[in-house]
Amino acid sequence: MHDVKIGSVTTSNDRPLTVIAGPCQLESLDHARMIATEMARVCDSYGAQFVFKGSYDKANRTSLSGKRGLGMDEGLAIHAAIKAEFGCPVLTDIHTPEQCAPVAEVCDVIQIPAFLCRQTDLLLAAGESGAAVNIKKGQFLAPWDMANVVAKVESTGNKRIMLTERGVSFGYNALVADMRSLPEMMKTGYPVVMDATHAVAQPGGLGGSSGGQREFAPVLARAAVAQGIGAVFLETHEDPDNAPSDGPNMIVLSHMDATLKTLMALDAVAKADPIRL
Numbered sequence: 001m002h003d004v005k006i007g008s009v010t011t012s013n014d015r016p017l018t019v020i021a022g023p024c025q026l027e028s029l030d031h032a033r034m035i036a037t038e039m040a041r042v043c044d045s046y047g048a049q050f051v052f053k054g055s056y057d058k059a060n061r062t063s064l065s066g067k068r069g070l071g072m073d074e075g076l077a078i079h080a081a082i083k084a085e086f087g088c089p090v091l092t093d094i095h096t097p098e099q100c101a102p103v104a105e106v107c108d109v110i111q112i113p114a115f116l117c118r119q120t121d122l123l124l125a126a127g128e129s130g131a132a133v134n135i136k137k138g139q140f141l142a143p144w145d146m147a148n149v150v151a152k153v154e155s156t157g158n159k160r161i162m163l164t165e166r167g168v169s170f171g172y173n174a175l176v177a178d179m180r181s182l183p184e185m186m187k188t189g190y191p192v193v194m195d196a197t198h199a200v201a202q203p204g205g206l207g208g209s210s211g212g213q214r215e216f217a218p219v220l221a222r223a224a225v226a227q228g229i230g231a232v233f234l235e236t237h238e239d240p241d242n243a244p245s246d247g248p249n250m251i252v253l254s255h256m257d258a259t260l261k262t263l264m265a266l267d268a269v270a271k272a273d274p275i276r277l
Contacts, residue, residue, distance in 0.1 A: 007089030018231035022053035024246035046264040097125035104129035127156030143181035167199035191230030196221035212249030228270035
């Protein structure tokens, strides 16, 4: 298994679970600080490694009227402040090759959105940035197809790679999570991440925005962590129904303590007897 060093955290499929968590869309420094404070406390309580996540631009909103975010300059300033205050690695998503280098100057992990996971120029720029690269598997890809995606980033000499499952298309406005994809992607040796919140989204399900079934996010997280993966990706908000994006599938912040308590117990059992295919 590859160990992937990201700031103060080392992520691997055979190390204690890493929790990637934060709001879907950054709203303000005070809001990010509030969420980071609670997530750092919870992760520390149960022995989880913590990476803060927030998006400065939601470039693939369902409709033109959807709120996109604060923009790169303000978003990166927030990430820099959170990193300095909490000492945790920070992660954000990018959408064009030109964004990779400036984002990597601040963020420990740059994330490739699922819709863009086969874009060669984007993958090469991400790899060349020197940051760790978290690649979300496209809703249209089989898990074994990610080997070709990995090879593109590896060609830059960057082997600080993570692979994220976020569900696959299952008819109109629906996704399904195939748990077989997790051990399949583990065959690459790189840390595998389960995005339990986006996997319960209903793309375009509300007409002008996506719906979701947040009650199932902890269920998918449990099923995934029980397989011994490297990390779990959980978007959270204190009031998801009034969040600017992805509210229907985010976990309520006040529920994260109980959620992490269970996930870390499952992680310990899974890591003590790893899956072997």
